[in-house]
Amino acid sequence: MNPIFERQSVRKFLDKEVSETQIENLLKAGMQAPSACNQQAWEFIVINDKKDMIEISEMHRFAKPAGEASKLIVVLGNLKEARLEYMIEQDLGACCENILLQATYEGLGAVWLGFHPIEDRCLKIRKYLNIPDYCIPFAVICVGYPAIDSDVKLRYDDVKVHYGRY
Amino acid sequence: MNPIFERQSVRKFLDKEVSETQIENLLKAGMQAPSACNQQAWEFIVINDKKDMIEISEMHRFAKPAGEASKLIVVLGNLKEARLEYMIEQDLGACCENILLQATYEGLGAVWLGFHPIEDRCLKIRKYLNIPDYCIPFAVICVGYPAIDSDVKLRYDDVKVHYGRY
Numbered sequence: 012m013n014p015i016f017e018r019q020s021v022r023k024f025l026d027k028e029v030s031e032t033q034i035e036n037l038l039k040a041g042m043q044a045p046s047a048c049n050q051q052a053w054e055f056i057v058i059n060d061k062k063d064m065i066e067i068s069e070m071h072r073f074a075k076p077a078g079e080a081s082k083l084i085v086v087l088g089n090l091k092e093a094r095l096e097y098m099i100e101q102d103l104g105a106c107c108e109n110i111l112l113q114a115t116y117e118g119l120g121a122v123w124l125g126f127h128p129i130e131d132r133c134l135k136i137r138k139y140l141n142i143p144d145y146c147i148p149f150a151v152i153c154v155g156y157p158a159i160d161s162d163v164k165l166r167y168d169d170v171k172v173h174y175g176r177y
Numbered sequence: 178m179n180p181i182f183e184r185q186s187v188r189k190f191l192d193k194e195v196s197e198t199q200i201e202n203l204l205k206a207g208m209q210a211p212s213a214c215n216q217q218a219w220e221f222i223v224i225n226d227k228k229d230m231i232e233i234s235e236m237h238r239f240a241k242p243a244g245e246a247s248k249l250i251v252v253l254g255n256l257k258e259a260r261l262e263y264m265i266e267q268d269l270g271a272c273c274e275n276i277l278l279q280a281t282y283e284g285l286g287a288v289w290l291g292f293h294p295i296e297d298r299c300l301k302i303r304k305y306l307n308i309p310d311y312c313i314p315f316a317v318i319c320v321g322y323p324a325i326d327s328d329v330k331l332r333y334d335d336v337k338v339h340y341g342r343y
Contacts, residue, residue, distance in 0.1 A: 013180075013279075013282055014179075015206045015209055015275050015278060015279060015282075016205075016206075016209060018209070018211075020211060038333065038338055039182075039331065039333045040181045040182075042332045042333050042334065042337070043181055043182060043184070043331070043332055043333075044274060045184075045186060045274070045277065045289055047291055051332060051334075053337065054337045054338075054339065054343075055337060055338050055339065056338075056339045056340070056341070056342065056343055057338065057339070057340050057341075058341065059340070059341065060341060063341070087343075097294055097295075098291060100266035100267050100270065101266050101267075101269065101270040101273070101291070101315075101316075102270065103267065103270065104266065104267040104268065104269065104270020104271045104273075104274070105270045105271065105273065105274035107267070107270075107271065108210060108211070108270070108271035108274045108275060109181050109274060111211065112181060112278070113179075113181060116179055116181075123211055125213055125264060125267070128263050129263075140342050140343055141342045141343045142343045143343060146343070149267075150267075165205065165209070166208045166209055166217060167204065167205045167208050167209075168208065168217075171208070171219065171220045171221060172204055172220075172221050172222075172223065173220065173221065173222045173223070174222070174223050174225070175222070175223075175224065175225065175226060175229070176222065176306050176307045177220075177222060177253075177306055177307045177308045177309060177312070
């Protein structure tokens with residue numbers, strides 16, 4: 012099974028626990044991403060508590076799935092660890108994608124909720140989770156068993172491919 | 178085979194052609210990435226010509242593998258297509274990771290060469306490939322058959338994982 016072509020954003024979840032081992036596999040996948048000069052300037056907060064998940068789900072209008080998921084993974088960028096700070100969004104984008112793909116691989120569903128660089132979203136979650144100044148709250152990944160059927164569309168569009176020159 | 182845990186940066190390649198079908202599979206994988214509001218503001222230039230590949234390999238000190246690869250995929254962000262321009266690095270990071278993972282899945286090797294947001298690198302490649310002002314030259318992915326053995330280290334580090342709060 013190639014998770015790249017099976018992955019979809021899952022925003023509705025069954026009332027069924029995701030195990031700690033599964034979350035650990037997702038974190039292992041995230042940390043396996045490439046990063047600029049191999050800086051690996053990522054950290055993670057795992058959220059398990061229903062009250063916290065509901066608070067986070069109310070932080071912005073696209074965050075609703077956080078209230079329904081089994082667990083959340085908050086992905087942070089640690090600017091103290093980043094030698095190439097200007098590459099950190101790229102690194103963390105790859106890291107989040109690995110987490111989503113691993114979720115698919117495990118038979119789970121997930122969705123990536125954007126926070127950074129939207130200031131009011133970042134302020135709210137930073138305060139709520141005691142995230143220090145030197146970390147950016149990059150994204151929240153909601154994880155659970157999918158309550159939707161697979162409906163993946165191939166997005167390939169050959170108009171977007173050039174050969175030799177633009 | 179789960180490509181997440183098999184992927185490594187490959188900078189040495191065999192003198193063996195990567196097929197057009199394989200490149201198309203890599204592009205399909207790239208375009209299957211999630212993006213903010215599903216904006217899919219990516220475009221690609223496939224480079225096949227040895228002279229072009231050598232020119233690109235000389236554009237910065239980490240770009241050497243481009244001269245040895247079978248083909249290059251230049252990943253661009255189209256700012257005219259981006260509704261959320263400030264999310265484009267994240268989207269393209271996920272897109273590049275999908276390309277690297279698909280390469281692994283196909284038995285190929287690949288490495289991600291950073292360009293954006295380093296100005297002098299971007300200027301050089303923009304000029305050489307006629308990339309318009311509204312596109313950012315995000316990264317170059319070198320693709321070929323690996324001339325190195327697999328040597329993947331698990332990067333998991335539990336110090337980077339917090340529970341409940343930072």
